[in-house]
Amino acid sequence: MLASLFAGIFYIAALIFVIGVGRKIIQYARTPAPLKIPTTPAPVTQTGVVLRMIREIVLFSSLFKANKWTWIFGWLFHFGLLLAFFRHLRYTMTPDALLWPLVSFDLVQSFGRYASFIMFIGLVGLLGRRFFVDRVRYISAPSDYLMLLLLLTIAGTGMLMSFVAHPDIIMLKEFVLGLLRFEVKPLPTDGLLLVHLSLVALLMVIFPISKLLHAPGLFFSPSRNQVDNPREKRHLASWAAKFDADQS
Amino acid sequence: MAEYEIPELREIPIIPKIKEGVMAHSSPFVAKAPIQTAIGFPGELVDNWEGKLLDKMDDLRGRYRSLQVYLDSCVKCGACTDKCHYFLGTSDPKNMPVARQDLMRKVYRRYKTFAGKFWGKLGMPWMVGAAELNKDVLDDWYSYFHQCSQCRRCSVYCPYGIDTAEISMAAREMMDSVGVGQKYCNEIIGKAQTVGNNLGLPQPALYDTLEGLEEEVEEDTGVAVKFPIDKKGSDILLVTPSADFFAEPHVDGLIGYAKVFHEAGASWTLSSHASEAANFGMFIGSYENMRTLSQRVRKAALDLGVKRIIFGECGHAWRVAYSFLNTLAGPWDFLDQNYPIPQHICEYTYDLIQNDKIKFDKSENDHMTITFHDSCNVARASRMGDKPGGQFDIPRAVIKAACNNYVDMPEDTIKEATFCCGGGGGILTDDLMEIRVKGAQPRMEAYKRVVEEKGVTNLAAICAICKAQFSKVLPYYGFGMTDIISVHQLVGDALILSDAAGDDDSDDSDGEE
Structure with missing residues (x-):
């Protein structure tokens, strides 16, 4: 019963996540950028743009220029999240899986465990800024605080399960592997685990309707992803081309 | 020389504490009908302007990827909050780039996103940073989107490259499309x-x-x-x-x-x-x-x-x-x-x-x-x-x-970090003198330093x-x-x-x- 409920929740959440984010990505990709607006100095080649984007995605280079506190907390949180994500992949594959060597790698498993602390510190720092910096408090809506609380609770329950009260992790893995094969296997009735799982599902559901869209958004930001070559190459959006046609 | 206070030039610039509403009175002269119609806009505020403004928002979201992506992507991290010369010179929080964008974003969220529609129906759009569109909001737009010189300083520091200039340009076009235009710019274009x-x-x-x-x-x-x-x-x-x-x-x-x-x-x-x-x-x-x-x-x-x-x-x-x-x-x-x-x-x-x-x-x-x-x-x-x-x-x-x-002036005030003169983006007009003077403060502070230290x-x-x-x-x-x-x-x-x-x-x- 419980297992079926959670299986249902996860299938629906995954569907909403994939379709919702997919639709936004299609929308961003289809909307033309009619003018060249890279924030300059900008790279003059496509390779340069790829490097600029990598610096933004991996190092948060613009944020680094802006504010060192926000940068360190934000970066710690995202880095911790990434490590934790990799660690969780082991629940989704058996040792004969292609990616298993990567996932079972000691570094991922041991660092992944402590990554939750990095993540937690980052989130607390970001929440603190929201409370204590008057400018950031002014621009914060309830949803901005709730988002951080949601992530903090996910990280917190994860830490408790990892370091204090271990759920039946073998059973959980069977459940997850079952989900991937569209079979409902039993789920441990562990309070912490159920909260953890429910909130992760909630996170997936709100992803496409919230500011979490910054993740796909960054890839489509014209001020970051355009090559600075307007004099060399004529840039013309489809809707703007009709003016040229009307004229001739 | 003026009925407002000229900001002081300090040795070490510090970020001001916010003072809500101190620049709400600053609005440029509104363009009269002949000026508007000469460049293809309605002469005065049209009937059902709310609906038409939202239609224009859809039109622009469909034509400018920047607008669509920037309306969705902001996480309210605060990186831009101390980067605008108009905020630094006035302390008005609506002159923080993110807050200026939010004047439009809250309307977008209320009418064009699931979260905003959902909480809006419950009468609590503020839960998700959304708000109803009304005349007060339009007045705020007119005031604060004419306190932006579209200088792009905020876009340098935004982790997603969100450029407030794109938002304020779109806002001005949306206002023009319902008949609310700025006299200075539109007369000149004509x-x-x-x-x-x-x-x-x-x-x-x-x-x-x-x-x-x-x-x-x-x-x-x-x-x-x-x-x-x-x-x-x-x-x-x-x-x-x-x-x-x-x-x-x-x-x-x-x-x-x-x-x-x-x-x-x-x-x-x-x-x-x-x-x-x-x-x-x-x-x-x-x-x-x-x-x-x-x-x-x-x-x-x-x-x-x-x-x-x-x-x-x-x-x-x-x-x-x-x-x-x-x-x-x-x-x-x-x-x-x-x-x-x-x-x-x-x-x-x-x-x-x-x-x-x-x-x-x-x-x-x-x-x-x-x-x-x-x-x-x-x-x-x-x-x-x-x-x-x-x-x-x-x-x-x-x-x-x-x-x-x-x-050179101090490194954090030149090149890509340069401060706007305070008069760019269509606000170089006498009816906006107060915001021009206050917005010049960060540049004047940097200038003062090299005047005093380097002659x-x-x-x-x-x-x-x-x-x-x-x-x-x-x-x-x-x-x-x-x-x-x-x-x-x-x-x-x-x-x-x-x-x-x-x-x-x-x-x-x-x-x-």
Whole structure:
């Protein structure tokens, strides 16, 4: 019963996540950028743009220029999240899986465990800024605080399960592997685990309707992803081309 | 001198505590019906404006990826909150870039996103940063989207590159589409589209002015430096802001360009049809108006049969020229492809310096110590030369070739971090004097530091708006209105005219460092 409920929740959440984010990505990709607006100095080649984007995605280079506190907390949180994500992949594959060597790698498993602390510190720092910096408090809506609380609770329950009260992790893995094969296997009735799982599902559901869209958004930001070559190459959006046609 | 407080210039700038609503009263004059209708907008606030504004939002979201992505992506991290000169100068939190964007974003969220519609129906749109659209919101838009100079400083620091300029341009276009336009910008666009320049100077007046300049320069230097206009078959078409024709210190820049062309032996001309480099269509986010204005440059180039186009000193004009002209008025296949199209006057002068074609007597500028104000649109929305950052290096190289004494302002106030003069983006109008003065504070603070510590006497710029704004606001901060000068004034004053008769043209100092 419980297992079926959670299986249902996860299938629906995954569907909403994939379709919702997919639709936004299609929308961003289809909307033309009619003018060249890279924030300059900008790279003059496509390779340069790829490097600029990598610096933004991996190092948060613009944020680094802006504010060192926000940068360190934000970066710690995202880095911790990434490590934790990799660690969780082991629940989704058996040792004969292609990616298993990567996932079972000691570094991922041991660092992944402590990554939750990095993540937690980052989130607390970001929440603190929201409370204590008057400018950031002014621009914060309830949803901005709730988002951080949601992530903090996910990280917190994860830490408790990892370091204090271990759920039946073998059973959980069977459940997850079952989900991937569209079979409902039993789920441990562990309070912490159920909260953890429910909130992760909630996170997936709100992803496409919230500011979490910054993740796909960054890839489509014209001020970051355009090559600075307007004099060399004529840039013309489809809707703007009709003016040229009307004229001739 | 004013009924508001002039911000103090401090030794160490610190971020102000927010003071809500202190600039809510600042709004520009509203355009009357004839001004609006002349450039394709309704004359007054239309019926059912809420619905039409939201329709326009959909239209623009569908046409500009920037707008759609930027409305969705902000995480309210606060990175931009202390980056806007208008916030730093006023403490009004709605002048923080994110809060300015949120004036539009909260409407977008309420009517165009699931979260906003859901909480809106429950009567709690504020849960997710959404809000109902009403007249108060529109008034806020009109006020605060005209306290943005579209300088892009915030976009440098945003982790997603969100550019408030894109939002404020879209907001102005949305307001225009329901009949609420700004008098200053829209009147100027109309004039530029009919007369050919922002000041509405007709052809005879231009001819007169240029003739006067020829006499003046000949009297000064003994050399017959020409200011040709509408001269068919010239090689180069110079498009320059119309302020260059008569305003101070702009006109000294124009004299500088003419001397450079003269010394290089170039065949050049101005055009009365395209007697304006500025393009206020950009400020109001109107692609159509911006294109109509740009097409005048194309027509002038074709009619005059020129081979090259060079733009004079103007910040946003250079953005439109460098970044958009090829899009708006290209392709330029009829011009000489051996030169950048278009080219900046600083690039032109720089090339001549590099190739030893012009020489300077730097001592002519020895009575000054110069610092350079990077104009926002040149710094963050364009380039010069073939390397990123050329827009910083080339004007400085030109200044240093003409002057012995040059000092930069503090690093966090120049180049890509430069502070706007406070008058850009269509707010260079007397009805917005308070925000102009307060918005100039960060720049004035940086200037004060080099004045006091490095003995700087003058501020050089390559933007007509910066020059006009500084001449007006410098005195509010205790500086002389003539501190601001054109880069090509420095060039013109130190340039050695080789056909000058006698006195000091023997090249005892050849201007190289």
